[in-house]
Amino acid sequence: MSERIALPTLLAQAKEAAIAELHARMAGEGFTDIRSSHGCVFAFIDPEGGSRLTYLADRSGLTKQAVGEAVDDLEERGYVRRAPDPLDKRAKIIKLTERGDAALATSKRIFDEIERDWQEQLGEDIVVALRSALERLRRVGAEEPGATPARLRG
Amino acid sequence: MSERIALPTLLAQAKEAAIAELHARMAGEGFTDIRSSHGCVFAFIDPEGGSRLTYLADRSGLTKQAVGEAVDDLEERGYVRRAPDPLDKRAKIIKLTERGDAALATSKRIFDEIERDWQEQLGEDIVVALRSALERLRRVGAEEPGATPARLRG
DNA sequence: GTGCCTGGTCAGGTTGCATTACGATCAGGG
DNA sequence: CCCTGATCGTAATGCAACCTGACCAGGCAC
Numbered sequence: 001m002s003e004r005i006a007l008p009t010l011l012a013q014a015k016e017a018a019i020a021e022l023h024a025r026m027a028g029e030g031f032t033d034i035r036s037s038h039g040c041v042f043a044f045i046d047p048e049g050g051s052r053l054t055y056l057a058d059r060s061g062l063t064k065q066a067v068g069e070a071v072d073d074l075e076e077r078g079y080v081r082r083a084p085d086p087l088d089k090r091a092k093i094i095k096l097t098e099r100g101d102a103a104l105a106t107s108k109r110i111f112d113e114i115e116r117d118w119q120e121q122l123g124e125d126i127v128v129a130l131r132s133a134l135e136r137l138r139r140v141g142a143e144e145p146g147a148t149p150a151r152l153r154g
Numbered sequence: 155m156s157e158r159i160a161l162p163t164l165l166a167q168a169k170e171a172a173i174a175e176l177h178a179r180m181a182g183e184g185f186t187d188i189r190s191s192h193g194c195v196f197a198f199i200d201p202e203g204g205s206r207l208t209y210l211a212d213r214s215g216l217t218k219q220a221v222g223e224a225v226d227d228l229e230e231r232g233y234v235r236r237a238p239d240p241l242d243k244r245a246k247i248i249k250l251t252e253r254g255d256a257a258l259a260t261s262k263r264i265f266d267e268i269e270r271d272w273q274e275q276l277g278e279d280i281v282v283a284l285r286s287a288l289e290r291l292r293r294v295g296a297e298e299p300g301a302t303p304a305r306l307r308g
Numbered sequence: 309g310t311g312c313c314t315g316g317t318c319a320g321g322t323t324g325c326a327t328t329a330c331g332a333t334c335a336g337g338g
Numbered sequence: 339c340c341c342t343g344a345t346c347g348t349a350a351t352g353c354a355a356c357c358t359g360a361c362c363a364g365g366c367a368c
Binding site (some may be wrong): 206207208218219222239242244245246 | 314315317318326
Binding site for chain 1 (some may be wrong): 159162163164165167168169171172176184196197222265269272275276280281283285287289290292295
């Protein structure tokens with residue numbers, strides 16, 4: 001109780017804990033080669049039709065180069081593949097492979113599980129309040145001129 | 155509304171927003187040369203008697219080398235200095251200079267201001283609930299075997 | 309003393325980004 | 339139909355913020 005810990009510190013620790021938990025459980029289910037930096041792909045890719053690199057970069061707030069590296073990595077590991085875009089010969093569509101699809105589904109399930117675990121440990125109302133507060137914060141932040149860097153997940 | 159955004163993403167965005175705001179305001183008050191990576195020092199140093207490098211490394215969850223680099227940087231910029239430890243000739247005590255003290259005080263004030271801003275935008279009860287939830291999460295997390303990586307602030 | 313532990317530093321490597329520059333393609337006038 | 343300018347992805351390069359491993363000086367126990 002002695003010291004009031006700064007909010008960003010608390011936010012960062014909570015995020016770190018959740019991400020670490022995610023990767024631990026992903027590894028436990030056989031996805032041992034997925035790293036946080038792949039999050040910019042999984043978090044925003046269209047599971048059905050795939051997405052363009054530029055789209056993923058926009059959404060994640062990273063540069064095309066950074067996302068391109070993540071895609072290279074995921075392609076090597078068999079989670080995605082690059083297909084030509086029939087509408088634009090410059091562009092490529094990044095699509096999930098079967099394995100990539102499984103990884104995405106698993107990660108989504110684990111996120112839900114973690115949130116439920118937190119609810120059990122803290123009480124459902126508290127976690128609901130936490131989510132609600134963060135979502136509101138996101139909305140008011142989006143309206144401001146500074147814009148959001150976005151990022152995350154994996 | 156369509157998609158439920160993962161909690162870690164929300165946490166990360168909130169943290170990012172707060173940290174960016176902190177540095178913007180710090181710069182506005184003349185502290186233009188403080189970066190996030192200096193946080194491991196400011197967040198855990200004893201403002202009165204100073205702290206050892208090893209202590210800061212422990213608390214922040216970083217290696218001695220990483221914290222040492224931050225200290226080097228802050229020393230060059232005049233925020234801290236290394237003094238010999240009278241109790242142990244191997245050790246050095248990292249102490250805030252006058253300027254470092256001012257920077258720490260300013261950052262604390264700004265953190266409070268940001269939290270109050272959030273309260274105005276979202277409602278006081280919501281931010282109080284947010285803080286409370288994060289603090290509880292921290293406490294249950296600390297009890298687990300995985301331990302906390304800690305980190306942050308600046 | 310001898311031997312082990314600990315505080316800090318030095319050297320070198322990796323990761324995750326950014327900036328700049330580029331060839332290929334598209335889209336819209338003249 | 340070509341020319342201009344924007345856009346898609348890539349390549350090269352650099353840098354910040356970390357890490358691991360090796361080391362020395364000093365403390366501590368026997």
